[in-house]
Amino acid sequence: AQKITQTQPGMFVQEKEAVTLDCTYDTSDPSYGLFWYKQPSSGEMIFLIYQGSYDQQNATEGRYSLNFQKARKSANLVISASQLGDSAMYFCAMRGLTGANNLFFGTGTRLTVIP
Amino acid sequence: KAGVTQTPRYLIKTRGQQVTLSCSPISGHRSVSWYQQTPGQGLQFLFEYFSETQRNKGNFPGRFSGRQFSNSRSEMNVSTLELGDSALYLCASSLEGHRNTGELFFGEGSRLTVL
Numbered sequence: 096a097q098k099i100t101q102t103q104p105g106m107f108v109q110e111k112e113a114v115t116l117d118c119t120y121d122t123s124d125p126s127y128g129l130f131w132y133k134q135p136s137s138g139e140m141i142f143l144i145y146q147g148s149y150d151q152q153n154a155t156e157g158r159y160s161l162n163f164q165k166a167r168k169s170a171n172l173v174i175s176a177s178q179l180g181d182s183a184m185y186f187c188a189m190r191g192l193t194g195a196n197n198l199f200f201g202t203g204t205r206l207t208v209i210p
Numbered sequence: 211k212a213g214v215t216q217t218p219r220y221l222i223k224t225r226g227q228q229v230t231l232s233c234s235p236i237s238g239h240r241s242v243s244w245y246q247q248t249p250g251q252g253l254q255f256l257f258e259y260f261s262e263t264q265r266n267k268g269n270f271p272g273r274f275s276g277r278q279f280s281n282s283r284s285e286m287n288v289s290t291l292e293l294g295d296s297a298l299y300l301c302a303s304s305l306e307g308h309r310n311t312g313e314l315f316f317g318e319g320s321r322l323t324v325l
Binding site for chain 1: 258
């Protein structure tokens with residue numbers, strides 16, 4: 096079975112500062128993918144970043160980077176230079192071998208950026 | 211390039227009725243998957259369609275069904291609505307549904323309220 100755990104229900108960060116959102120996972124699949132999505136109040140899930148389990152380097156997309164520690168089964172999202180528009184729910188998700196597009200989601204972290 | 215389009219965005223139904231939700235994937239995407247999001251259960255996978263065939267199914271009762279058309283557009287249907295079916299229903303599309311790529315994009319969702 097696959098499981099995603101996000102232990103931070105809410106986080107606050109000062110504008111222009113960096114913030115790390117935690118995500119740990121559990122899976123028996125040898126090959127898997129890890130995702131981070133942002134969900135503003137409008138409801139749309141916005142794809143941020145993806146890390147494959149066999150990728151040698153940590154994924155980066157602009158201000159987003161994924162701190163992937165395979166041995167610890169963690170995939171933390173780092174947002175640098177936070178902006179007011181970053182205030183939203185953030186979900187970590189995993190896709191395993193068993194289903195091509197069957198994502199397992201964590202419970203999410205609500206990030207609030209303070210001016 | 212147009213994103214994933216879901217219709218209707220909002221709808222209200224009463225218990226016992228049925229509802230059909232529509233999803234138009236990104237042009238060229240052949241895989242469409244559906245998710246239910248509720249405050250209590252979070253984000254849960256419903257099913258996935260690829261080339262008009264259901265490829266994967268989550269743990270939902272048979273009242274939840276779907277289909278995909280030859281142009282990759284997908285519909286999901288919920289029959290005999292219950293209060294607990296009130297949720298945001300999200301559709302996601304991807305190019306080929308390859309399990310190890312990161313290209314999975316969501317629409318803005320259809321928010322269903324059951325009275």
